[in-house]
Structures are given as C-alpha cells and as structure tokens.
Amino acid sequence: MRYLRWIWAYPLVTATALILLTVGVLEASGLPDPARWVATIWVAGVIVWTLVGMVRDVLRGHVGLDVLAVTAMIATLAVGEYLAALVIVLMLAGGAALEDIAGRRARRDLRALLDRSPQTAHVVTDGQLGGGEVMTDVPVDEVTVGDILLVRPAEIVPVDAVLLSADAEFDESSLTGESLPVQRGEGDEVLSGAINGSRAVRVRAARRSADSQYQQIVALVHAAEDSRAPVVRLADRFAVPFTAVSLVLAGTAWALSGDPVRFAEVLVLATPCPLLIAAPVAFLAGLSRAAKAGVIIKSGAVIEQLARVRSAAFDKTGTLTWGRPALVDVRPATGFTADEVLQLAASAEQYSTHVLADSVRRAAVERGLSLLPATDAFEEATNGVSASVQGRSITVGKPAYVAALTGTAAQERLETGQAAAYVAVDRRFAGTIILADDPRPDAAGVVSWLRETGVSRVAMFTGDVSATAQSVAAAVGIDEVHAELLPGDKVELAAGLQPRPMMMVGDGVNDAPVLAASDIGVAMGARGATAAGDAADVVILLDALAPVADAVAIARHTLRVALTAIGVGIGLSIALMLVAMTGVIPAVAGALTQELVDVATILYALRALGAPRAAV
Numbered sequence: 089m090r091y092l093r094w095i096w097a098y099p100l101v102t103a104t105a106l107i108l109l110t111v112g113v114l115e116a117s118g119l120p121d122p123a124r125w126v127a128t129i130w131v132a133g134v135i136v137w138t139l140v141g142m143v144r145d146v147l148r149g150h151v152g153l154d155v156l157a158v159t160a161m162i163a164t165l166a167v168g169e170y171l172a173a174l175v176i177v178l179m180l181a182g183g184a185a186l187e188d189i190a191g192r193r194a195r196r197d198l199r200a201l202l203d204r205s206p207q208t209a210h211v212v213t214d215g216q217l218g219g220g221e222v223m224t225d226v227p228v229d230e231v232t233v234g235d236i237l238l239v240r241p242a243e244i245v246p247v248d249a250v251l252l253s254a255d256a257e258f259d260e261s262s263l264t265g266e267s268l269p270v271q272r273g274e275g276d277e278v279l280s281g282a283i284n285g286s287r288a289v290r291v292r293a294a295r296r297s298a299d300s301q302y303q304q305i306v307a308l309v310h311a312a313e314d315s316r317a318p319v320v321r322l323a324d325r326f327a328v329p330f331t332a333v334s335l336v337l338a339g340t341a342w343a344l345s346g347d348p349v350r351f352a353e354v355l356v357l358a359t360p361c362p363l364l365i366a367a368p369v370a371f372l373a374g375l376s377r378a379a380k381a382g383v384i385i386k387s388g389a390v391i392e393q394l395a396r397v398r399s400a401a402f403d404k405t406g407t408l409t410w411g412r413p414a415l416v417d418v419r420p421a422t423g424f425t426a427d428e429v430l431q432l433a434a435s436a437e438q439y440s441t442h443v444l445a446d447s448v449r450r451a452a453v454e455r456g457l458s459l460l461p462a463t464d465a466f467e468e469a470t471n472g473v474s475a476s477v478q479g480r481s482i483t484v485g486k487p488a489y490v491a492a493l494t495g496t497a498a499q500e501r502l503e504t505g506q507a508a509a510y511v512a513v514d515r516r517f518a519g520t521i522i523l524a525d526d527p528r529p530d531a532a533g534v535v536s537w538l539r540e541t542g543v544s545r546v547a548m549f550t551g552d553v554s555a556t557a558q559s560v561a562a563a564v565g566i567d568e569v570h571a572e573l574l575p576g577d578k579v580e581l582a583a584g585l586q587p588r589p590m591m592m593v594g595d596g597v598n599d600a601p602v603l604a605a606s607d608i609g610v611a612m613g614a615r616g617a618t619a620a621g622d623a624a625d626v627v628i629l630l631d632a633l634a635p636v637a638d639a640v641a642i643a644r645h646t647l648r649v650a651l652t653a654i655g656v657g658i659g660l661s662i663a664l665m666l667v668a669m670t671g672v673i674p675a676v677a678g679a680l681t682q683e684l685v686d687v688a689t690i691l692y693a694l695r696a697l698g699a700p701r702a703a704v
Contacts, residue, residue, distance in 0.1 A: 100181040104130070108174045115171075127170035134177050135161050155331045163355045205302060206246035206280065210238040212290065228297045235293040239284045247280050248300040249291035257285035286467065330658055334358030334665065341669040350671060356678045357664045366653035366689040373696035374646030381701055382630035383639045390625040393608050394643035398587040400543050401602075403594035404550035404557055407612055407633070408531045408564055411595065413444060413507060413523035415451035419500070420519035427457060429519040433511045435460040436475040436482040440467050444509055447523050448484070472510075483512040490517065503559075530634040531564040533704040537637045539565075541702075544587060549578045549594075549602065578602035593636055599623075610636055637702035645699035649692070657689035 096102075107130045114123035138158050161173050209231045211224050223238060228246045231237070236252070239245055245258070257269045260282045269285065272278055278291055281302035297303055338354040371388030378385050385391055402408050418426035434452035437445035438459055452459065462482075465475035472485015483490055487499050490510040494517040500508045506524040510517070535546055547568040550557045557571035570581055582592055582602050589607035592599075603609030604623040611624035612633075628635045661682070668678055 098181065100134075101178065104134075104174065104178045104181055108171075108178060111171065111174060124168070124170050127174050128165060131161055131165055131170065131173040131177055155327055159331060159334065159355065159358060163352065163358065166352045166356070169356075206244050206297075209235075209246040210240070212236045212238050231293050231297060233293055233296060237291050237293060238288060239291060240288050241284060241286045243284050244302075245278050245280050245282045245284065245291065246300075247293050247297050248295040249278050249280075249293050251276050251278050251289060251291055253287075253289040253291075256287060256289040259283040259285070326654060326658065330358075330661075333662060337662075337665045337669060341671075344669070345671065347671075350669070353671065353673060353678055354665050354668045357661055357668050357673070357682050366657050366693045367650045369690050370646055370650035370653055370693035370696045373649075373694055374642055374699060377646070377697055377699045378639055378642045381635055381638045381642065382628065382632075383635045383642070384627040384629060385639065385643070386625050386627075390608060391643045391646050393589045394591070394626065394640055395647035397543060397589050397591045397608060397640060399545040399547075399585050399589075400538055400591045400593065401547045401549050401582060401585060401606075402535075402566070402592075403599050404548055404552055404560055405525060406595040407593055408548065408560055408566075409525045409527050411612075412525065413447040414526050415447065415454075416506060416522040416524045416526075418519060418521050421517050424513070424518045426519070427455065429511050429513075430455065430521060431457040431460065432477055432480070432482050432513060432518070433484045433509065433521055435462050435477045436465065436473055436484050438462055439465040439475065440473045440484075444507060444523060445473070445484075448509060448521055451521075451523075481512075481514050483515075484509050484521075486510065527560055527563045528633045530632055530704055534633050534637045534702075535565045537702050537704050538640070541640070543591075543640075545585065547581075547585065549573055549581055549592070575599075575601045579605045582606050591640075593633075610639070634702070634704045637704045641702040642699040646696040649696045649699075653689045653693040656692060657685060660685045660688070 107126065111123045111127050114120070114126065135158055138161075142155065142158065161177065165173050206228045208225045209228050211226050211231065213222050213224065213236070231247050237246065237249060251272050251274055253274065255271060255273050256278075257271055258278060259269050260279065277294065279302070280297070280300035334355060335358075338351045338358070341354045342348055342351040344350075368388065371391055374391050375385050375388070385394070405411055415430075418430050420426050420429045430448070430452050434449045434457065437448045439462065449459065460477050462475040462477045465473065467473045468485070468489070471489040472483060474481065474483045476482070483493055487508075487510050490512045493515050494512050496517055500520050500522065503524070506522055509521040509523070511519050511521065538546060545568070546566055547570060548557060548561050548566050549570050551573050552571060554569070554571040557569050561567070561569045570577075573581070578592075578599070579602050582590060582605050591608040591610060592602050592606035593610040593612070594603055595612035599611070600623040603611055603625075608626065609624035610626040610628065612628050612631075626639055628639075664673070664678070664681060664685070667673060673681065
C-alpha cells in the first residue's frame with residue numbers, strides 16, 4: 089500500500105514510465121510507427137502542459153529549467169528521437185517528485201516536538217462540602233492563571249508556573265540546553281516543557297498554555313520555517329543564458345543556410361542534459377558521500393548553501409560539549425581509596441535513573457571497575473540513593489542527605505558547570521565524586537578548521553550561565569559568546585549574524601527554532617534529538633562534532649564538481665553547435681554525439697562520490 093500511494097501521488101512519473109514501456113514493447117514487436125505516434129502524442133501533451141506552467145512562471149518573474157526542457161523535447165521530437173524525448177519527460181517528472189519528497193521531509197510539522205507537547209493538566213480544586221481536594225484532568229488549553237496543578241514524577245510541566253512545593257528538581261535541557269538537572273525552591277518559576285524529577289510537586293499556573301515557554305518554541309519553529317527564503321536551484325541560473333545562446337546559434341545557422349533543417353541540427357545539440365542531469369547527479373553523489381560520513385543532508389539546495397557558509401554559531405551543551413556529565417575527580421576521605429569510593433558508589437547507583445547516576449556508573453566501567461551486586465536499594469526523591477553492597481551500607485547523594493547519616497560531609501568547592509555526588513559507607517563519610525560536562529575532543533579542531541577554510545565568524549549561542557559558557561568557549565577557541573539565552577534570543581541573534589550564509593549547529597528542542605531560522609541548520613541527532621532533526625537541514629548521525637566539518641568539506645567539493653560538470657557540458661555543447669552550423673553534423677548524428685557529452689558530464693559529476701573529509 090505504501091508503494092501504491094507513491095504511484096498515485098506522482099501520476100506523471102507513473103504515466104510516463106508506462107508510456108515508455110509501451111513504446112518499447114511496440115518497437116520490439118516491429119511496430120515503429122505506432123510507437124512513434126504514442127510517444128509523440130504523449131510528449132506533445134507534456135510540452136503543452138509545461139508551456140502553460142512556463143507562462144505562469146514568466147508572469148511571476150521566474151524563468152528556469154523548463155525553458156531548456158521544452159527546447160530539448162521539441163528538438164528530440166523534431167529529429168525523430170522520441171525515446172529520448174520520453175526519457176527527458178521521465179527525468180523531469182522524477183526530479184520534481186524527488187524534490188517534493190525532500191521538501192515534505194524538510195518541512196514536516198515537527199511531529200516529535202508536537203507529540204511531546206503537554207496535552208492535559210492535573211488541576212487540584214477544593215472539594216465541595218468539606219470533601220477535601222479533588223483532582224481533575226483537563227486539556228492544557230483550559231488551564232487558567234492561578235490554577236493549582238499537580239505534576240507527577242517524570243511528567244512535563246504543562247504551563248509556566250510557580251512552584252508551591254518546598255523544593256524540586258527539573259530537567260530543563262530541552263529549554264535551556266543545560267544538561268544537569270536544576271533545583272527549584274518554593275516560589276521559583278518553573279517553565280513549561282521542563283521535566284519533573286522523581287517526586288510529585290504542586291505548582292500555580294502563571295500563564296496560559298498559549299503564552300507559555302514550550303508553546304512559544306513551537307510557534308517560533310513554524311514562524312522561522314515560513315520566513316526562510318527559498319534557495320534558487322543551481323542549474324536555473326544557467327538556463328536563460330544557455331537557452332538564449334542556443335537559439336541564437338540555431339537561428340543564425342538557419343538564416344545563413346536558408347534551410348530550416350539546419351536549425352534542428354544545431355538545436356538538437358543544445359539539450360539541457362548537462363544541467364538537468366549533471367548537477368543533480370553531483371548533488372546526489374554528494375548526499376551519498378555525506379551519508380557514508382554519518383551526515384544526512386536533506387537536499388541539493390542545502391549542499392549549495394553549506395558550501396558557501398561564511399559564519400557559524402554553535403550551541404554549547406550536547407554540541408560543543410558531550411551533553412552528559414563526565415568524571416572529573418574522585419576525592420576520597422581518610423581510610424578510603426578513590427577506586428573503592430567510585431566502585432561502591434557506582435554499584436549503589438545501578439538502580440537510579442538520575443543523570444548523575446549514569447555518569448558515575450559509566451566512569452567506573454571506564455576505569456575497569458566492575459559493578460558489584462546491590463540489594464535493598466531505594467532512592468529518595470531529589471536527595472540520593474542507598475543500597476547494600478557486599479554487606480556494606482552505601483549512600484550516594486547530596487551533601488545534606490549524606491551529612492544526615494554521617495554527621496559530617498565537607499561541602500566541596502566546585503567550579504562552574506561541575507556537580508558533586510557525596511558518598512557514605514556504613515554511615516561514615518567516604519568521599520566525593522566530581523563530575524562536569526567537558527568539551528568534545530574534536531570541538532577545537534572543528535572550530536579551527538572552519539576559520540582556516542573561509543568561515544570568518546564563529547560564535548556560541550547557549551542558555552547556560554556566562555561563566556560556564558566562557559570556559560567552554562576558551563577551551564574550543566571561540567571568542568564570541570552569547571550566554572543565558574532563551575530560544576527566541578537565539579533566533580534573533582541568528583537573524584543578525586553576518587556574513588551570510590550562516591550555519592547554526594545545535595541539539596534538543598530548545599535549538600529547533602534557531603535551526604529552522606538559520607540559512608543552514610545542523611542538528612546533532614545521534615542521541616535522538618528528533619525535534620531538532622526535523623527543523624534542521626543537516627543531521628549528524630554520529631555522536632561527534634567532526635562530521636560538521638566533513639559536511640562542509642563534502643558540500644564544497646560537490647558544488648565544485650557540479651559547477652565544473654555544468655561548465656564542461658555547456659562548453660562542449662556550444663562547441664558542437666558551432667560545428668553543426670556548418671551542416672557537417674546531421675541531426676541523428678548530433679543527437680548521438682550529444683549523448684556522449686551527457687555521458688562525459690555524468691561521469692565527471694560522479695566524482696562527488698569521492699569527496700574528501702575535513703582534516704580535523
């Protein structure tokens with residue numbers, strides 16, 4: 089059924105393929121005349137239909153490849169190459185279908201973002217006649233300012249609100265880009281789209297759904313997509329001059345010889361295949377080469393923009409950094425070793441879903457420490473986890489939580505961006521595990537490569553605090569930092585960043601609007617950032633930053649190959665037309681000769697498959 093839908097969605101492709109098959113069967117059956125008439129009638133109908141569209145385009149001030157296509161179809165019919173005419177029709181129809189498919193994918197309504205958008209809210213009201221409290225689930229659009237809402241563990245905050253509970257922990261990475269959970273106290277504002285921690289909390293609605301942060305992100309994405317100007321196809325720029333030159337040469341040959349056949353003999357060599365085929369083949373080869381490098385580029389137009397990029401901006405968390413806390417240090421207390429503290433803590437953290445727990449477990453494994461069996465494990469919301477490991481009572485959590493058990497827990501002095509997990513063994517303070525979100529090892533190389541290869545301006549856009557942003561920027565070689573930004577701020581900065589075209593690299597829901605608004609949006613999609621991936625033009629499938637430079641290098645090579653292929657094809661065509669003006673190339677021979685030109689340009693265009701990766 090899926091394939092049937094594609095067949096019905098693009099009837100011109102289906103019909104032309106059937107006509108081509110019919111003509112082939114008629115030719116094989118020894119019926120050339122019916123074959124010629126079937127092909128001629130069909131191609132003539134397509135020519136008329138295309139001419140109607142051309143007139144509409146000309147009235148709108150646009151003249152593109154349709155001029156060359158009609159010229160090619162008329163020329164091939166005039167010299168009896170009706171099979172070639174059918175192939176041109178099929179190529180045109182197939183190209184339009186592929187362009188439409190790519191456009192639909194690039195303009196999807198961000199289903200992942202919309203699906204994640206809160207649909208209901210738990211409104212708490214006083215029961216009538218002293219019956220206590222009543223909780224009612226209502227559509228999020230019906231929440232009014234002042235309503236008391238219950239947010240359960242791991243649920244998304246439905247609207248911007250004020251926290252009524254004493255304290256709570258929220259994952260705001262989709263809004264600010266900060267990978268570490270944040271602590272909020274009573275009276276603090278909590279933004280919609282934040283994910284609640286492991287304890288149910290109450291909040292008071294501060295804004296309606298339509299005015300809340302998460303819905304504004306969705307609106308920004310749509311507005312940015314609608315406002316982005318379309319990119320003119322590469323080959324369209326050559327259509328008018330090449331067509332004009334071809335008609336002048338053909339007309340001159342007719343005028344000088346007085347023979348209208350001379351017009352056809354020259355014009356048949358003006359087939360637009362170098363434009364219709366060479367550039368798309370080069371771009372498809374570039375897309376294929378990029379995919380092998382772990383990069384999905386959504387269209388040939390994106391390749392052209394990417395090849396000409398002159399300024400770039402990067403998100404911090406998950407883009408320039410790993411997006412997950414990594415071990416910085418283990419500081420054991422007297423009587424314990426670093427490996428002992430880390431192994432026991434990681435063993436206790438096996439049953440925790442906290443973001444720091446995963447980092448502690450990963451750090452232990454990377455050090456070659458095996459996780460020991462744990463029993464009687466339980467987690468106290470927002471505070472920590474306790475478990476029995478080989479008969480020893482292990483507690484990992486906040487300093488106050490550990491201090492309540494041990495009577496002492498030294499408060500570590502942490503640098504910006506760091507977090508600490510405190511460890512107790514048998515109710516005795518055992519040490520501290522320090523974690524931080526470090527820059528990716530290839531980030532500095534990517535930034536340096538971009539500067540060395542023509543990107544004159546590189547900036548950082550992040551929702552993180554300024555001190556952390558500045559430290560990461562210094563580590564990767566970026567000197568222009570814009571910190572503590574909301575999604576709307578990023579869009580505004582991206583719009584004003586010069587020179588153009590401008591590339592934005594980011595991940596997560598919070599980056600979706602700026603990715604959609606940028607000339608080239610690049611999403612780090614290795615860990616499933618589907619909303620950002622839908623809004624972006626380029627998606628990096630590997631959990632690394634180096635493919636961003638690879639994408640630019642591949643795009644530049646692809647564009648050079650495409651332009652060269654077009655130049656070679658047009659140059660050979662014009663040279664052959666000049667020869668044909670003398671009458672030494674008959675129409676049939678000219679058509680066959682032009683096919684050799686097409687083959688040469690296509691073979692050259694396939695050089696894009698060998699595009700080099702960036703030396704990062």
